[in-house]
Each structure stands twice: as C-alpha cells, then as structure tokens.
Amino acid sequence: AQRVTQPEKLLSVFKGAPVELKCNYSYSGSPELFWYVQYSRQRLQLLLRHISRESIKGFTADLNKGETSFHLKKPFAQEEDSAMYYCALSVRDYGQNFVFGPGTRLSVLP
Amino acid sequence: DGGITQSPKYLFRKEGQNVTLSCEQNLNHDAMYWYRQDPGQGLRLIYYSQIVNDFQKGDIAEGYSVSREKKESFPLTVTSAQKNPTAFYLCASSILGGTGELFFGEGSRLTVL
Numbered sequence: 001a002q003r004v005t006q007p008e009k010l011l012s013v014f015k016g017a018p019v020e021l022k023c024n025y026s027y028s029g030s031p032e033l034f035w036y037v038q039y040s041r042q043r044l045q046l047l048l049r050h051i052s053r054e055s056i057k058g059f060t061a062d063l064n065k066g067e068t069s070f071h072l073k074k075p076f077a078q079e080e081d082s083a084m085y086y087c088a089l090s091v092r093d094y095g096q097n098f099v100f101g102p103g104t105r106l107s108v109l110p
Numbered sequence: 111d112g113g114i115t116q117s118p119k120y121l122f123r124k125e126g127q128n129v130t131l132s133c134e135q136n137l138n139h140d141a142m143y144w145y146r147q148d149p150g151q152g153l154r155l156i157y158y159s160q161i162v163n164d165f166q167k168g169d170i171a172e173g174y175s176v177s178r179e180k181k182e183s184f185p186l187t188v189t190s191a192q193k194n195p196t197a198f199y200l201c202a203s204s205i206l207g208g209t210g211e212l213f214f215g216e217g218s219r220l221t222v223l
Contacts, residue, residue: 046212051209095160097168100153103152
C-alpha cells in the first residue's frame with residue numbers, strides 16, 4: 001500500500017543554519033512527489049514538485065528512488081520558513097488522489 | 111476572486127446530529143477532494159471525485175457521505191455514524207491530468223459537543 005512517512009514531528013534550527021526535512025515513501029508505481037507548506041493562518045499551498053526540479057524560496061528536493069526518499073533542503077534557514085511542511089505522494093488509482101505524510105513543524109529560531 | 115470556499119469556518123454539533131460542510135470552487139477544476147486533518151496524523155483522504163455524479167472512497171470514508179451534482183460543488187456530510195467527528199476538514203481541487211497541484215480551501219473546524 002502507498003504510504004508517506006515524515007519521521008520528525010518538530011524540527012528546530014537557528015536562523016542561517018541548514019535545514020533538511022525528511023520524507024520517505026512506499027509506492028509500487030512511478031512516484032510523483034510534492035512538498036506542501038502551511039504558514040500560520042494561511043492555506044495549505046504547494047511548495048514544490050519533484051518533476052519541476054525547481055528551487056522555491058531557496059528550498060530544493062531531490063527524488064531518490066533507490067532510497068525512496070524526497071527530502072526537503074535549504075542551505076540557510078530564515079525565520080519566515082517557520083511553518084508546517086507536508087510531503088505528499090500522487091497515487092494514480094481510480095483517477096488521481098494524494099497521500100500525505102503526518103507533517104513536520106519547522107521552527108526557525110532567531 | 112478565484113479559489114475554493116469552505117463554509118462554515120466553525121461548526122458545533124450535538125452528538126447524534128448530521129452536519130454538512132460546504133465546498134465550492136470557481137477554478138473549473140474537475141477533481142475535488144475532502145481531507146481530515148488531525149494533529150500528528152497529517153491529512154487523511156475521506157472522499158474524492160474526478161467528475162460530476164461520481165466519487166470514490168478514501169482511506170477513512172466510514173461515517174461520511176458526499177455528493178457531486180455540480181462541477182463546482184462537493185459537499186461533505188458528517189453523519190452520526192462517525193465515531194470521532196471533531197476535527198479540521200479541508201477541501202481541495204485539482205486539474206485532471208495537470209501538474210498535480212492541489213488547491214486548498216481555508217478549512218472547516220467541526221466540534222461535537
């Protein structure tokens with residue numbers, strides 16, 4: 001069965017420090033992975049998707065099929081990065097739906 | 111103003127009562143979804159719909175029902191059979207065959223008294 005895990009419930013780093021939010025998945029099909037972010041009092045929104053291979057707000061994520069991982073990284077954390085981050089897997093079963101991980105709350109300290 | 115609108119934002123219900131949460135979108139998206147968000151559990155899929163008059167159960171559909179009579183509307187009914195209905199409910203939509211991006215509403219918080 002498809003599953004997404006995020007081992008850290010809470011991650012605290014100091015401003016300017018590197019940050020890595022871990023995500024692992026299990027899926028028998030070809031994986032499509034996403035990172036969503038929820039800032040305080042805002043809607044859940046897409047941060048980045050693996051097929052785009054883009055950097056958004058300084059964040060990058062590389063899909064590693066061998067390790068079934070899609071970790072989110074940023075070399076220098078900013079206070080405005082403090083938010084809840086969810087890793088999500090697109091599942092093409094009947095149509096398309098999405099499986100989310102439990103989320104990691106990132107707290108960037110001044 | 112395009113987007114997804116959920117109502118009400120806050121809802122209180124007595125045990126044994128059904129309650130319906132509204133979700134409307136004007137993005138012309140074919141697919142719509144309902145998720146339940148609980149602390150430490152992330153988002154869990156309740157139901158989703160790819161086209162009008164068709165919908166599929168998600169991982170936690172028991173105690174919930176939906177309808178999709180119009181493309182822009184996907185209401186969720188939390189029935190009295192749902193054992194633990196107090197939660198935050200999120201509605202989302204996406205373009206079928208698109209990039210896969212989900213667009214979310216602001217959510218509805220249901221509290222059962």
